[in-house]
Amino acid sequence: MCGIAGLIHRGSSGDIGAEMTTMLQALKHRGPDSTGFAIYGIPVESDHVMRFKVAEQEDIGKGFEIHQQIKDRKAEVDKRIRSMDVEIVGEEQATEYAYRYRLRFPADDDGGQQRLKRFADYIEDVEGAEILSLGRALELIKDLGDAGIVSEQYDLAGFQGTHAIGHTRMATESDVDIRSAHPYWAYPFNDISVVHNGQLTNYWKFRRALEHRGHRFMSNCDSELIAVYLADRIERGDTLKEAMDRSVGELDGVFTYLVATADSLGMAKDTMAAKPMVLYESDDFVGLASEEVAIRGIMPDEIDTWDPYEGEVKVWQN
Amino acid sequence: MAELSPDDRHKSHDMGLHAEQLAGRTQQVFFYPEEGDNYTYPEGFDVDFTKKATIDAAEMDGPEVNLRIRELMGEGYGHIVVQNPLAKHSLGVGILNRLKLDFEGSLGYFGCGLVDGPNIHIKGRVGWSCAENMMAGVVVIEKNAGSTFGAALRGGDLVCKGDVGSRTGIDMKGGTIIIGGRAGAFTGFMMQRGRIVILGDAGINLGDSLYDGTIFVGGTIASLGVDAVPGEMTDVEARWLENKLATYGLEAPNGVANLTKIVAGKQLWNYDNLEPTEKKIAL
Numbered sequence: 170m171c172g173i174a175g176l177i178h179r180g181s182s183g184d185i186g187a188e189m190t191t192m193l194q195a196l197k198h199r200g201p202d203s204t205g206f207a208i209y210g211i212p213v214e215s216d217h218v219m220r221f222k223v224a225e226q227e228d229i230g231k232g233f234e235i236h237q238q239i240k241d242r243k244a245e246v247d248k249r250i251r252s253m254d255v256e257i258v259g260e261e262q263a264t265e266y267a268y269r270y271r272l273r274f275p276a277d278d279d280g281g282q283q284r285l286k287r288f289a290d291y292i293e294d295v296e297g298a299e300i301l302s303l304g305r306a307l308e309l310i311k312d313l314g315d316a317g318i319v320s321e322q323y324d325l326a327g328f329q330g331t332h333a334i335g336h337t338r339m340a341t342e343s344d345v346d347i348r349s350a351h352p353y354w355a356y357p358f359n360d361i362s363v364v365h366n367g368q369l370t371n372y373w374k375f376r377r378a379l380e381h382r383g384h385r386f387m388s389n390c391d392s393e394l395i396a397v398y399l400a401d402r403i404e405r406g407d408t409l410k411e412a413m414d415r416s417v418g419e420l421d422g423v424f425t426y427l428v429a430t431a432d433s434l435g436m437a438k439d440t441m442a443a444k445p446m447v448l449y450e451s452d453d454f455v456g457l458a459s460e461e462v463a464i465r466g467i468m469p470d471e472i473d474t475w476d477p478y479e480g481e482v483k484v485w486q487n
Numbered sequence: 488m489a490e491l492s493p494d495d496r497h498k499s500h501d502m503g504l505h506a507e508q509l510a511g512r513t514q515q516v517f518f519y520p521e522e523g524d525n526y527t528y529p530e531g532f533d534v535d536f537t538k539k540a541t542i543d544a545a546e547m548d549g550p551e552v553n554l555r556i557r558e559l560m561g562e563g564y565g566h567i568v569v570q571n572p573l574a575k576h577s578l579g580v581g582i583l584n585r586l587k588l589d590f591e592g593s594l595g596y597f598g599c600g601l602v603d604g605p606n607i608h609i610k611g612r613v614g615w616s617c618a619e620n621m622m623a624g625v626v627v628i629e630k631n632a633g634s635t636f637g638a639a640l641r642g643g644d645l646v647c648k649g650d651v652g653s654r655t656g657i658d659m660k661g662g663t664i665i666i667g668g669r670a671g672a673f674t675g676f677m678m679q680r681g682r683i684v685i686l687g688d689a690g691i692n693l694g695d696s697l698y699d700g701t702i703f704v705g706g707t708i709a710s711l712g713v714d715a716v717p718g719e720m721t722d723v724e725a726r727w728l729e730n731k732l733a734t735y736g737l738e739a740p741n742g743v744a745n746l747t748k749i750v751a752g753k754q755l756w757n758y759d760n761l762e763p764t765e766k767k768i769a770l
Contacts (some may be wrong), residue, residue, distance in 0.1 A: 441633065442670065442673075445634065460596065460614060465574045469545075469571075474631065476671070478672070
């Protein structure tokens, strides 16, 4: 079933960590297996934020050696970062296996798409290492458990930012692990993430086409395809809205998805309108969720909400 | 010897020529005749409409609210006001007697489902599947509604003064759904009986695969579904529409005479004259 939620503060920022936690906790019944957040902080000029992990949560209980392996893997990641002339200017450990790094690329390096790709490829080459997100504003956090557990684990309350999307997952077609949890980062594109409720029926057709165009996928999840598809269209010159409009015609199946970029939040619904979405929109705030009860968690006063219609695409900017 | 016709067999049985007790499926009954014509639900309550009570649902979950409504009905309260419903799910369900029930806010999924008799007023919005399987009564929503609004409705009036989502009245078997605004895709999908009145625009595939029933549309229709065809408005229908809309303070945008009527074309396979064996060959 899965639950998805999104919010954006228009022209301001807020405690999006706490807000998204409340929204996702209200959707816990739609998917108790894992919870994920894509939160967009205030960018620090020239710095990138990388969220990554070097093991799965379930690995921790599988033997005594994993603790040393985690240390070794992290050391190798650090070594490779420095070997690419990238400075680690900030380091936080969220869990035994998950980290948040603030990175500074060399001054003469624009941190362009190809540069990010080479960097990400080299880090992902370390055994067990998986980059969850890499961008100027995007921070992607996902783990097993409900929103309350994940939020506390990763200390998300108090996280100031402009917009966020989130997901509560009921595993149907892939494992209960962090890799299969949403949101998905559009590897290796800066700051693009997607959450999705539904199922794409022409996944393999588009994955083949996108792989032929040089894109790579980190999972076999159809939700990741939406992220890469949109990033590809944007790279080819589409605006976010144009890319999303095209996706409604080209992607087949039943779906409602939310996409976030560095400064925007978008929503698209398939032409059958088979998957739920409730929308609240005001001059300074937009909230969306699979169920209104999630929006009401952060807006207890009576508000006007409605269901977006079949084939509808909407984009809001911070 | 010639076979007796079924009529002759019944005559001979009535004359006492046959004493055997028939036990076939034709003799099977689910309800005892002693129940009488004025059947009431064992779970129904006699309530007094002058007795009013208020519930603040802010700190209660859905089942707690429903149980409280039930307790109050058991105490004879006929007018119950629920404050702060906060879009919680499955509120006001399974009410099987007359009751005036006011929600001072929005409901989540499956609100007011499986009801038979109450008059419910909702000041806010409702989520998916509001009033699913309603048998009788009135449910009025002041704002918008989610998808599958009035799914499998059997009777009563279900009124949304705002917009509704997709698949409104799916599998509807009776009653009336009135929508003040726009309706989403597949409205009236597989509708079998009853009426849907849409005063705004209708989405794609309106009345797809409807078996029977009637849909009236005041705005534009994005597209008709399979076997949904325009029909001709009768005077009786026009009068019925005038009265029904007036009851809820609504008006057709250009008068009821200009509503577009949609009915089943009845060209689907289940309406043809083929015998089952012939159908097998045809299929």
